[in-house]
Amino acid sequence: xxxxxxxxxxxxxxxxxxxxxxxxxxxxxxxxxxxxxxxxxxxxxxxxxxxxxxxxxxxxxxxxxxxxxxxxxxxxxxxxxxxxxxxxxxxxxxxxxxxxxxxxxxxxxxxxxxxxxxxxxxxxxxxxxxxxxxxxxxxxxxxxxxxxxxxxxxxxxxxxxxxxxxxxxxxxxxxxxxxxxxxxxxxxxxxxxxxxxxxxxxxxxxxxxxxxxxxxxxxxxxxxxxxxxxxxxxxxxxxxxxxxxxxxxxxxxxxxxxxxxxxxxxxxxxxxxxxxxxxxxxxxxxxxxxxxxxxxxxxxxxxxxxxxxxxxxxxxxxxxxxxxxxxxxxxxxxxxxxxxxxxxxxxx
Amino acid sequence: xxxxxxxxxxxxxxxxxxxxxxxxxxxxxxxxxxxxxxxxxxxxxxxxxxxxxxxxxxxxxxxxxxxxxxxxxxxxxxxxxxxxxxxxxxxxxxxxxxxxxxxxxxxxxxxxxxxxxxxxxxxxxxxxxxxxxxxxxxxxxxxxxxxxxxxxxxxxxxxxxxxxxxxxxxxxxxxxxxxxxxxxxxxxxxxxxxxxxxxxxxxxxxxxxxxxxxxxxxxxxxxxxxxxxxxxxxxxxxxxxxxxxxxxxxxxxxxxxxxxxxxxxxxxxxxxxxxxxxxxxxxxxx
Numbered sequence: 001x002x003x004x005x006x007x008x009x010x011x012x013x014x015x016x017x018x019x020x021x022x023x024x025x026x027x028x029x030x031x032x033x034x035x036x037x038x039x040x041x042x043x044x045x046x047x048x049x050x051x052x053x054x055x056x057x058x059x060x061x062x063x064x065x066x067x068x069x070x071x072x073x074x075x076x077x078x079x080x081x082x083x084x085x086x087x088x089x090x091x092x093x094x095x096x097x098x099x100x101x102x103x104x105x106x107x108x109x110x111x112x113x114x115x116x117x118x119x120x121x122x123x124x125x126x127x128x129x130x131x132x133x134x135x136x137x138x139x140x141x142x143x144x145x146x147x148x149x150x151x152x153x154x155x156x157x158x159x160x161x162x163x164x165x166x167x168x169x170x171x172x173x174x175x176x177x178x179x180x181x182x183x184x185x186x187x188x189x190x191x192x193x194x195x196x197x198x199x200x201x202x203x204x205x206x207x208x209x210x211x212x213x214x215x216x217x218x219x220x221x222x223x224x225x226x227x228x229x230x231x232x233x234x235x236x237x238x239x240x241x242x243x244x245x246x247x248x249x250x251x252x253x254x255x256x257x258x259x260x261x262x263x264x265x266x267x268x269x270x271x272x273x274x275x276x277x278x279x280x281x282x283x284x285x286x287x288x289x290x291x292x293x294x295x296x297x298x299x300x301x302x303x304x305x306x307x308x309x310x311x312x313x314x315x316x317x318x319x320x321x322x323x324x325x326x327x328x329x330x331x332x333x334x335x336x337x338x339x340x341x342x343x344x345x346x347x348x
Numbered sequence: 349x350x351x352x353x354x355x356x357x358x359x360x361x362x363x364x365x366x367x368x369x370x371x372x373x374x375x376x377x378x379x380x381x382x383x384x385x386x387x388x389x390x391x392x393x394x395x396x397x398x399x400x401x402x403x404x405x406x407x408x409x410x411x412x413x414x415x416x417x418x419x420x421x422x423x424x425x426x427x428x429x430x431x432x433x434x435x436x437x438x439x440x441x442x443x444x445x446x447x448x449x450x451x452x453x454x455x456x457x458x459x460x461x462x463x464x465x466x467x468x469x470x471x472x473x474x475x476x477x478x479x480x481x482x483x484x485x486x487x488x489x490x491x492x493x494x495x496x497x498x499x500x501x502x503x504x505x506x507x508x509x510x511x512x513x514x515x516x517x518x519x520x521x522x523x524x525x526x527x528x529x530x531x532x533x534x535x536x537x538x539x540x541x542x543x544x545x546x547x548x549x550x551x552x553x554x555x556x557x558x559x560x561x562x563x564x565x566x567x568x569x570x571x572x573x574x575x576x577x578x579x580x581x582x583x584x585x586x587x588x589x590x591x592x593x594x595x596x597x598x599x600x601x602x603x604x605x606x607x608x609x610x611x612x613x614x615x616x617x618x619x620x621x622x623x624x625x626x627x628x629x630x631x632x633x634x
Binding site: 240 | 406426427428429430431434435443447450454455457458462463467
């Protein structure tokens with residue numbers, strides 16, 4: 001019973017955090033708009049004529065057509081990456097697995113790049129092939145790293161980091177090669193640059209029409225099998241003892257992790273370390289139960305990236321930093337600290 | 349209260365597919381009655397662990413069948429097997445900071461469904477398992493901070509929380525010191541006596557097997573070499589043939605079961621010059 005109340009309390013707290021982060025991120029910018037007015041604008045859109053209008057049309061346009069699109073995009077990216085981190089960490093039994101570090105993001109990025117090279121007429125459900133390419137790229141990369149890093153049924157930190165580094169490097173090199181030889185990509189250089197550094201690249205709601213449902217579905221699926229991830233912390237053999245169909249479940253977890261990474265990468269490129277920092281901080285507060293970690297990471301990751309993107313937009317205003325630069329500056333040192341701290345435990 | 353399930357192994361042969369030159373198990377048959385307690389003995393590589401994995405349905409034998417009561421293991425879904433059969437391995441490596449209670453709760457996995465929180469029945473099973481293993485005072489401690497013996501008792505408690513009818517143990521005390529070894533085996537035999545759980549354990553230590561198991565199965569190169577009570581199986585002759593080791597078997601001072609004494613080449617300490625240590629001191633001086 002106590003556990004259920006604790007879960008509810010934690011989720012309500014994190015939901016508030018997410019709401020406040022989103023409001024702040026929507027409020028602050030070249031034109032400051034008070035949070036109360038933002039709520040009014042959104043409420044008016046949801047239920048017209050429920051409120052008297054106390055804002056200018058330009059304010060409404062800034063909120064609805066510019067800021068909120070970007071904020072929701074950042075939340076989707078943050079939630080997806082944080083939950084993907086929880087999934088990979090749980091399956092690989094390794095608190096340092098992060099979509100960026102183990103090469104999943106690079107795989108998604110290469111997949112997305114290849115999709116950009118296809119004739120523009122090819123489209124699935126009118127959405128273009130970018131998310132599809134990103135998904136297959138992510139899945140291929142994570143399967144490759146997983147098989148390279150496994151030693152006798154375990155994935156030691158060192159071999160996972162090495163395999164992730166090697167695979168990421170090769171994938172990044174292939175991307176650079178494509179960029180160098182392909183004029184079509186060179187024309188899009190600014191956006192490719194933004195993609196490689198990790199910047200939220202959404203400016204229209206239609207860009208979220210596929211990615212948002214994908215992210216939500218991924219998080220829901222992750223929550224559905226999260227109690228199996230607890231069993232996986234005993235290792236694959238141990239999970240099998242507890243009645244889990246290990247091979248099927250493993251593919252499912254890697255598949256959903258790749259789906260979430262792909263959703264994030266298709267609108268933001270390579271944003272690193274969110275999947276490392278957020279789950280780690282949550283584990284310190286909530287303990288390692290994945291049934292709690294998955295929804296908590298979705299809320300906290302979204303709020304975290306909304307705030308990080310706000311900082312990236314405003315820190316050197318009017319120049320915009322790609323948010324990936326900021327998360328790397330924060331997450332990189334944290335990652336090094338984790339390696340130092342767990343060195344003994346993992347016998348480097 | 350769980351009641352033991354019988355395990356019947358009929359003519360099982362198994363070889364790991366790619367290098368199938370030598371079978372790991374050859375025509376093994378074994379009938380373990382409900383509530384029986386059997387130890388598997390044999391040198392490293394004689395097939396003990398493989399036999400356990402075959403019983404569990406994790407490996408499919410090329411020939412023969414395994415039955416839990418009257419059900420063919422090959423036809424039972426994994427989750428159903430885990431509701432009846434629990435495994436205690438040598439050790440578990442735990443990467444996250446789960447508490448003892450949370451680790452034991454993992455034993456309820458085969459009884460849970462997705463999105464369903466554990467209910468009173470699950471909590472009762474966990475509490476009973478913790479009590480039986482004497483772990484109630486440690487319930488809130490992080491698993492990774494316990495001693496090896498305590499951790500192994502947690503793993504046994506995890507298996508207990510599964511409420512199994514069959515308990516398979518794979519060298520459960522191999523990494524423990526002698527006090528911890530006895531502690532874990534006492535716990536397992538109490539389970540067997542009080543709850544009627546069927547126990548099949550791969551054992552490394554012949555003397556512990558002789559002390560705690562009424563029936564022993566001696567394997568040699570994947571075949572059953574001897575099967576019976578300790579007095580019939582643990583003989584100097586059998587052990588020489590299976591392990592290639594020279595031993596003497598004496599009665600245990602209080603339990604009366606066979607006790608294996610290793611014999612150095614000359615019957616004297618390996619460092620010595622032919623004299624046993626006690627004699628040197630009592631030998632007349634001068």
